[in-house]
Amino acid sequence: MGKNIPLLEIDEVKITIIMDNTTDAFMTSNEIVHRFDISKGPLISNDGFSTIVAEHGFSAMIQVKCGNKQGAVLYDTGVSPGGTLHNMSVMGINVNDMQAIILSHGHLDHTTGLPELIDKLGPHQIPLILHPDALLERKVIMPGGYETNVSAPKLTDLQQDKIVFVKKIDPTLLVDDMILVSGQVDRTTDFETGFPIHYTKRNGQWENDPLVLDDQCVIVNVRGRGLVVITGCCHAGVINSIRYAQALTHCQQVYTVLGGFHLTGGIFEKIIPETIAELQKINPTYLMPGHCTGWSAIHQIAQAMPEAFIPNNVGTTLVFQADR
Template identity: 75%
Template structure:
């Protein structure tokens, strides 16, 4: 199994570049590092916008280190053409340092920053890892019949030339086997049943697609600490996702789970109690729900698991280091 080839790292840093919230006064600690305004990075940037911007989207930079080897990958690109570039500049992140871009799935709030980001890259081709379904057109049909387009952007011919496309539904190892992309996630719980109002266009026909098979996560194994699982929207269900990461790597220890848990809205708020009950059984050391988790779920998780809970916002960096023996 490819997951067994995932190497333990000495350190992983996960920086939230794009998320739904921003708070420049939030405090941190030795694990949680917060972005804050300073003389070199004022609250109001030269363009008149906030130094960091929040949007209904997600993007995270993942930096790993093992001995003298290092790797940098990006998970998702946010919903706006310029939000990710704006926040990267504020955070001092150079797009040319990235060794791969991963799409957690194809929805617009995770992919619309991709064309502008590709334009900023140098002359080298960057690997783009995604599921075969990720570039299909998508929408949700609301109960009032309003159709919300979630389709990913279409890359120009010039942009395509700067990308090495890696289209896979199976797991993928990146940066010297230090980062694992899960591929399709097995659905094993009886309550995480998908998104019933979601549709995908195949062969010019719209079809109901509650499963969203292209949903995948990123997994890093920190020596002595366990797995760090980073999700985009987690349409597979956060419990299904963690269980699959454990099975894929044959490692039951969960250091941290962060990203979107997709528990917002009337359809998903019903499964918050069952989700929390299973998270308590799994007992991750840290939980940082964000993006599409939703206000209600975030607060209930914070109340149920206060020692594990970390408040999330754009600009936050989590640093997990190997446990010294």
């Protein structure tokens, strides 16, 4: 990949984890890591759920600022119809403040909240950034033959009228060139070989689809610090995703990597050592693995790179500012 995407270096990025697999009401904050303050309200919200809920899904708000320019996007929408909306309401986040919605890929744990989020949109259409494969039917066939549907939800005609589909394989710049959606990630490592039990329906026929080519990450470049790479599930592989971000931007300095690294389960745990070895070579200042990274990988990353490691938690906001 020889592209040189003109991604603007920014003054500040705030990344808020709206939905993820874990919640801990008593995590402490620091200058960079801001945890949701449970003292601001009751432990049980008006809808009867916990103030902040966790589920096997992912959603993040990404806010950027450069000079007098600023904006925000929503990256993924969680695994339940209302979980992400619930947490957004508790955190005071309005979906109508988003300039775009981005889907990391088309699996249900990243897309099921989309219809209800669209229903909350105002009269102005909002771009939905996704790979052309993202809305195809998907399933996983377990070793014993059990099949699980992992497809994204169907949108009604009214819901489709409230968004503008931006289906692209190539990268997309958003918010005055301050946010980059990677598009389809080049696969360059020899150990990140995909999800062998994954299938996609094309032209009415199911076919084995281990690569999940619709997987895409989000990239920002904090001035003087380097790249911040946000991943949803990382079916492309976290090392492939970082390398692709470096290649797209012609920036080798990686400041932070966060999100799902897809290293959980027997298929992927065997590549944890190689992944950590490459992460150590890349040497990001911060790492916050979450969602599908898995207990074993998270603990091994924490042990191998303790100074970089940040524990993940729903409601966490990371604030990264330019080097003054």
